[in-house]
Each structure stands twice: as structure tokens, then as C-alpha cells.
Amino acid sequence: xxxxxxxxxxxIRKQANVLVDKPHHHASYFNLFLELLEHADIKHQTxxxxxxxxxxxxxxxxxxxxKNSGKTPNQWITEYxxxxxxxxxxxxxxxxxxxxNAVGFPNTSFFGKYVKKHLxxxxxxxxxxx
Numbered sequence: 001x002x003x004x005x006x007x008x009x010x011x012i013r014k015q016a017n018v019l020v021d022k023p024h025h026h027a028s029y030f031n032l033f034l035e036l037l038e039h040a041d042i043k044h045q046t047x048x049x050x051x052x053x054x055x056x057x058x059x060x061x062x063x064x065x066x067k068n069s070g071k072t073p074n075q076w077i078t079e080y081x082x083x084x085x086x087x088x089x090x091x092x093x094x095x096x097x098x099x100x101n102a103v104g105f106p107n108t109s110f111f112g113k114y115v116k117k118h119l120x121x122x123x124x125x126x127x128x129x130x
Contacts, residue, residue, distance in 0.1 A: 029054055030068040033061065037080045042104035044081040047073040082118055089127045096123050 036053055037043055050073060051061040058073075065073045081103060088099040100111035115123045 027064075027068055029056060029061070030064045033065065033073070033076070037076060040080075042102075043077060043084055044104035045077065047077070050077070078118065085115060085123075086119075086126070089123055099123070 032054055033050060036050055047058050047061060051058045054061065061073050065071055065076060069076070071079075084103050085099065088094055088102060092099075094102070096108050096111065100108045103111070105111040105114065112122055115121070115126065119126050121129075
């Protein structure tokens with residue numbers, strides 16, 4: 001099972017053009033961070049949450065993400081969160097409240113502002129673009 005998860009992480013890294021030259025300790029933490037993101041039911045969590053899950057500091061998580069991908073942990077979290085949001089909006093008939101809850105927002109107002117900020121339109125407008 002672990003080999004399967006690592007293969008999945010390697011595929012994500014290749015898709016994002018992430019280059020890890022040698023298997024260093026920090027690369028292992030980076031892979032584990034990507035695994036956590038991939039398999040989290042609610043991806044929209046704080047950097048502190050993911051660092052805590054890995055038993056490392058937020059500063060170290062930021063360093064290893066930057067070193068291995070050029071992205072911050074927040075950028076990765078946003079990317080995975082937006083992937084879930086776009087999936088729900090395009091492939092389900094879930095209400096905005098249901099989607100907001102499923103992706104971890106405290107209410108639909110915060111959810112709507114997040115979608116508008118990152119996708120350039122409201123969730124309903126995005127859904128209607130199908």
C-alpha cells in the first residue's frame with residue numbers, strides 16, 4: 001500500500017514539474033505532506049494542521065515545500081482545495097452549503113469569497129459555466 005501511495009505522489013510531482021534530485025530526508029516529508037493532502041477528507045486546513053500531523057514545525061514544512069517544489073504549503077493546500085471545489089461544482093448537484101461543509105469552510109460566505117478570489121467568479125457562476 002505504501003508503494004502505491006508513493007507512486008501516486010510521484011505522479012503528482014511529475015504533473016507539477018517538481019524535481020527531487022536525491023531521496024533526502026526533507027523529500028520524504030514532502031512526499032508525506034502530499035500524501036496527507038491527497039487523502040484528507042477536508043484539505044482546506046491550516047499549515048499548522050499538516051505540520052502537526054507530520055510532527056514537524058510549520059517553518060520546516062515551508063522550507064521543504066519550497067526546496068522540493070518551489071511552492072509554499074499554502075499554495076499546495078489551495079491547489080488541492082480548489083481541485084475538490086471544482087470537482088463538486090462541476091460533477092455533483094450538491095448545494096453550496098453542502099460543498100462548503102464538505103471542503104471545510106465554516107459557512108457559505110467564506111466559501112463564496114474563497115471561490116471568487118481563486119476562480120474569479122462565484123460558485124454558482126462557476127457551476128453554470130459547464
